[in-house]
Amino acid sequence: MARSSYTPPEDAAKLFSRQKQLVDAQAEIKDPLRDMAVREMRSNGASVGDLARLTGLSTEFFRRIARAEGVERRREPTVGPIKSDD
Known part of the structure; x- marks a missing residue:
């Protein structure tokens, strides 16, 4: 497959370069x-919401980390299937 000969204009190249640096x-x-x-969730009681606010990342990002690492939940989940008493 032939390689592209694309060369971005200066303004695009600067923006693309900036994005690459951030990534x-x-x-x-x-x-x-x-x-x-x-560490902060286990030792200092930080919640996923606290960490999300401080980092700009999503609460789900931190929930996944907490689940994978077995961090004790601060409360039960509020979404999911409704359990019946049957």
Whole structure:
């Protein structure tokens, strides 16, 4: 398959370069961020909402980490199937 000969204009190249730097920086802190989130949830009582507000990431991102690491829930889930007493 032939390689593209696309060369972006200067303004596009600057924006694309900036995005690439942000993606690289985010990849660099991914593991330390995960470790710190687990520590804060376990030791200091941080909630997934607290961490989401502080980082700009979603609460679901931190919920997944908490579930994977076995962090004790602060409350029961409020969504999901309704359980009957049958």
